[in-house]
Amino acid sequence: MGFLSSKRGKIPLVSVVTLFFLIIGSTPLAASSLEIIRPAVKSIVDESEISVVVKITDPSVTKIGFTDGEGVEVFRDLKAGKRIYCQSLKAKMGENRISVTPYANNEKGESKSASVFYRAEVFAGFQEAPSGYKKVSFHMDKEEQLCKTCHKMIQSAAQHVVPDNPEDSTCFQCHKNLVNRAKAHAPSVNWLCTECHTGQEGEYGNEETGQSKYAAPNPIMERCFSCHENIKAIWFARKSEHGPVRDGRCNRCHNPHSSNEIFFTRKPIWDLCTTCHSEKASGVHVISSFVRASSHPTRGKPDPARPGRELVCSGCHDPHGSEGIYLLRTKGKTAFSVCNRCHQK
Ligand code: HEC
Numbered sequence: 001m002g003f004l005s006s007k008r009g010k011i012p013l014v015s016v017v018t019l020f021f022l023i024i025g026s027t028p029l030a031a032s033s034l035e036i037i038r039p040a041v042k043s044i045v046d047e048s049e050i051s052v053v054v055k056i057t058d059p060s061v062t063k064i065g066f067t068d069g070e071g072v073e074v075f076r077d078l079k080a081g082k083r084i085y086c087q088s089l090k091a092k093m094g095e096n097r098i099s100v101t102p103y104a105n106n107e108k109g110e111s112k113s114a115s116v117f118y119r120a121e122v123f124a125g126f127q128e129a130p131s132g133y134k135k136v137s138f139h140m141d142k143e144e145q146l147c148k149t150c151h152k153m154i155q156s157a158a159q160h161v162v163p164d165n166p167e168d169s170t171c172f173q174c175h176k177n178l179v180n181r182a183k184a185h186a187p188s189v190n191w192l193c194t195e196c197h198t199g200q201e202g203e204y205g206n207e208e209t210g211q212s213k214y215a216a217p218n219p220i221m222e223r224c225f226s227c228h229e230n231i232k233a234i235w236f237a238r239k240s241e242h243g244p245v246r247d248g249r250c251n252r253c254h255n256p257h258s259s260n261e262i263f264f265t266r267k268p269i270w271d272l273c274t275t276c277h278s279e280k281a282s283g284v285h286v287i288s289s290f291v292r293a294s295s296h297p298t299r300g301k302p303d304p305a306r307p308g309r310e311l312v313c314s315g316c317h318d319p320h321g322s323e324g325i326y327l328l329r330t331k332g333k334t335a336f337s338v339c340n341r342c343h344q345k
Pocket residue numbers: 037038051052053084085086087088089143144146147148149150151173174175
């Protein structure tokens with residue numbers, strides 16, 4: 001040992017040559033050994049999913065690693081002759097810098113990356129993407145061309161019929177994660193996606209670039225009303241109404257696909273309401289002036305009117321509208337009539 005030690009003064013030529021070849025041999029794969037086809041550069045998504053599609057251009061790549069926005073890497077061994085690889089990654093809210101790294105026999109190469117912004121309206125800080133990001137439509141003939149060679153992508157009348165097998169749905173293979181949360185909305189988990197994704201943009205949909213064949217009308221309310229007649233009835237009989245419902249964007253509070261919360265709300269109900277009504281989070285509510293105690297509880301107790309449920313804001317208020325004042329679950333012009341729901345006289 002000590003072969004290369006400077007103390008010796010000179011290094012045998014043969015070692016220099018060996019070293020030279022060692023360095024050349026371990027030159028990492030260049031970033032040009034792969035190409036990211038999806039996601040589109042600096043695009044905005046409205047769901048927690050990023051579909052990554054990669055094309056391998058250097059045959060010496062033996063493995064690739066997909067890294068999501070949290071830095072978690074999943075590996076795929078490449079198959080001889082197969083050049084396209086697809087991987088669905090989970091998006092965190094806000095900016096996600098995802099990357100794909102080529103490996104040649106476990107030697108790490110140079111990564112390529114793309115940034116995607118997961119927009120989430122009722123979460124502070126994530127309502128709007130920073131400048132430079134834009135909404136991009138994927139489902140257009142031109143973009144689908146490559147995918148069609150391997151994926152079934154036809155639209156058919158059968159999309160309005162619940163498939164015997166979820167795998168039979170055109171949408172399943174690429175979007176199965178959307179219905180994975182604890183509670184799934186019936187039309188989504190039954191793959192009736194096109195009940196809402198009609199391809200019509202609606203009044204506020206014009207920000208989208210291009211026109212996706214699966215755009216959902218924005219506002220979506222009419223689609224929801226087609227199945228939820230009770231909410232439609234509240235809407236038409238309302239005497240007091242709610243700002244965030246008025247424009248018909250039911251998806252502001254509900255995730256139309258699935259959620260970990262009851263009623264597919266995007267957050268637990270109390271947290272959802274206090275996102276916009278932060279002054280009510282202190283526990284002090286306007287009704288405290290009627291109540292002798294310092295304030296009326298708005299959570300943390302069972303709701304006497306709804307067995308099995310905890311008291312929350314929507315125990316007294318109907319977020320969709322009311323025939324009474326202040327969205328109260330009562331009729332008429334006095335607030336006190338709502339008290340009877342829970343307190344017997
Ligand atoms: C060479 C064939 C091929 C092409 C071309 C192809 N895919 Fe795939 N894709 C597959 C296969 C096979 C799977 C199933 C999972 C696997 O084995 O990779 C898949 C799975 C997927 C998934 C789900 C991945 C996951 O982690 O669940 C998505 C999303 C996807 N493809 C999107 C696309 C898109 C978008 C295109 C077009 C830009 C495309 N694919 C083109 C073969 C292909």
